[in-house]
Amino acid sequence: MVLQGQEVRLADTITVNGTAYPIPDDPRVSLLDFLRQHIGLTGTKKGCDHGQCGACTVLVNGVRINSCLTLATMHDGDDVTTIEGLGTPEEPSALQRAFVEHDGYQCGYCTPGQICSATAMLEEIAAGWPSDASETLNGKVRLSSEEIRERMSGNLCRCGAYANIVAAIEDVAAGDRS
Amino acid sequence: MRPFQYTRAPSLAEASNLTAGENTLAIAGGTNLLDLMKLQVETPGQLADINRLGYADIEDTDDGGLRLGALATNTETAVHPRVRSDYPVLSRAILAGATQQLRNKATNGGNLCQRTRCFYFTNIDQPCNKREPGSGCGAIDGIAKLHAILGTSDQCIATYPGDMAVALSALGATVEISGDKGERSVPVRDFHCLPGDTPWIENILERGEIITGIVLPAPVGGTQIYRKVRERSSYAFALVSVAAIIELTDGKFSRADLAFGGLAHKPWHDPRVGECLLGQVPSDALFDKAADILLEDARGFGENDFKIPLTRRTLHAVLSQATEDAA
Structure with a gap:
């Protein structure tokens, strides 16, 4: 966007899963609608469109956010990773494989958001970030079921596959530790 | 969402100029503002994006305190080593709010400016003096479970919904503001x-003013607690919350800085509550006296009557826990 002759954009593009795409003209386009409707990456899902369900969770510069509550036009120069960028049917990521093995879904609609969210969550734990469920703010995070449930509370599953979602994440976290 | 013009503010001065105009709002994280724009509760003609102006650092101040950049995210603040070590009540308050995805995007300045979650405010088909002055208050005789019991008016009984600001109130933090008339x-x-009679005015920011930082005073001793009572254990707003910084010397309270969330249109800080504890030996009777002072003017609106005893018990629990921790 040009303002009084000053170019303040970092770039004219958003990079998604390694490919650069032009910024949409209409500033109302959410990052979620940009992914789904402008560049055809429909893996990211629209649930509530109000930041309550987490189905739209993607990674922006490695950090998980609700793509429904941010404008695509605000993300010039940013690096977005969606479920399509985490793995493929032929080469799934560890979490994608674990969700299949543990049946961590029923209808599957929330699953891309769950997996993007869990991918970032494991990084956050590795970085030592505490959560509301952590006994202490400092020190190594002990990855209990309570920790996973608190850290994943921004991702709802209306089918109620939570037990298997937690099992899938625990499985991958255990692999990370070994 | 109604059409709007989007402008990337190239400087703080330009952000002030833009937002000084009618119908232009600053956008930072956007997690609350965009939600309200989708609901057409907010219908700005222009958004001034302030995200890349800087003001995102968390840095030591000369007197041993800490300056939190307005554009630092809630997550960056909650996990900062000095916040965790010296201001744990703030880390705890932030971590008790929203979800990781929202905290990753929400900024400190935006968090202070978030709007109430009153059902009548967020539903444009309902009356709301805050959203549409003069239209009435649906909550006073309506769905009021989340609503205020202190400092209400016959115009509005909404609560300030945040957690972070409750901890900041207990800590005695300061908001740094920049505008066309200078800094304050x-x-x-x-x-x-x-x-009061102007429920649409939620804070002292004037048009064209932008929050640039929040300054925490040098850390003090004692126990810090953030206790949040809510309807489910994660991702819910506080029914009642208590931020407490408590210190005991020779078995008596030597510090009792307390602030409360979920009770009023602002984080509630009543200096008399802490003062009545100072120099006293902890006891159930003393905690009751503190609650009596806090709730002297409390008034329920039916659905939220429970908040009065809940606040009493939560304060009691926090003071008991702080006393045990300090012993």
Whole structure:
């Protein structure tokens, strides 16, 4: 966007899963609608469109956010990773494989958001970030079921596959530790 | 969402100029503002994006305190080593709010400016003096479970919904503000307003003013607690919350800085509550006296009557826990 002759954009593009795409003209386009409707990456899902369900969770510069509550036009120069960028049917990521093995879904609609969210969550734990469920703010995070449930509370599953979602994440976290 | 013009503010001065105009709002994280724009509760003609102006650092101040950049995210603040070590009540308050995805995007300045979650405010088909002055208050005789019991008016009984600001109030933090008339610093305790006859005025920011930082005073000793009572254990707003910084010397209270969330249109800080504890030996009778002072003017609106005994018990629990921790 040009303002009084000053170019303040970092770039004219958003990079998604390694490919650069032009910024949409209409500033109302959410990052979620940009992914789904402008560049055809429909893996990211629209649930509530109000930041309550987490189905739209993607990674922006490695950090998980609700793509429904941010404008695509605000993300010039940013690096977005969606479920399509985490793995493929032929080469799934560890979490994608674990969700299949543990049946961590029923209808599957929330699953891309769950997996993007869990991918970032494991990084956050590795970085030592505490959560509301952590006994202490400092020190190594002990990855209990309570920790996973608190850290994943921004991702709802209306089918109620939570037990298997937690099992899938625990499985991958255990692999990370070994 | 109604059409709007989007402008990337190239400087703080330009952001002030833009937002000084009618119908232009600053956008930072956007997690609350965009939600309200989708609901057409907010219908700005222009958004001034302030995200890349800087003001995102968390840095030591000369007197041993800490300055939190307005554009630092809630997550960056909650996990900062010094916040975790020296201001744990703030880490705890932030971590008790929202979800990781929202905290990753929400900024400190935006968090202070978030709007109430009153059902009548967020539903444009309902009356709301805050959203549409003169249209009435649906909550006073309506769905009021989340609503205020202190500092209400016959115009509005909405609560300030945040957690972070409750901890900042207990800590005695200061908000740094920049505008076309210069810079000013305002204590967090004076930043938010009671509804009175102007419920649409929620804080002291004037048009064209932008929050640039929040300054925490040098850390003090004692135990820090953030206790949040809510309807489910994660991702819910506080029914009642208590931020407490408590210190005991020779078995008597030597510090009792307390602030409360979920009770009013602003983080509630009543200096008399802490003062009545100072120099006293902890006891159930003393905690009851503190609650009596806090709740002297409390008034329920039916559905939220429970908040009065809940606040009493939560304060009691926090003071008991702090006393045990300090012993």
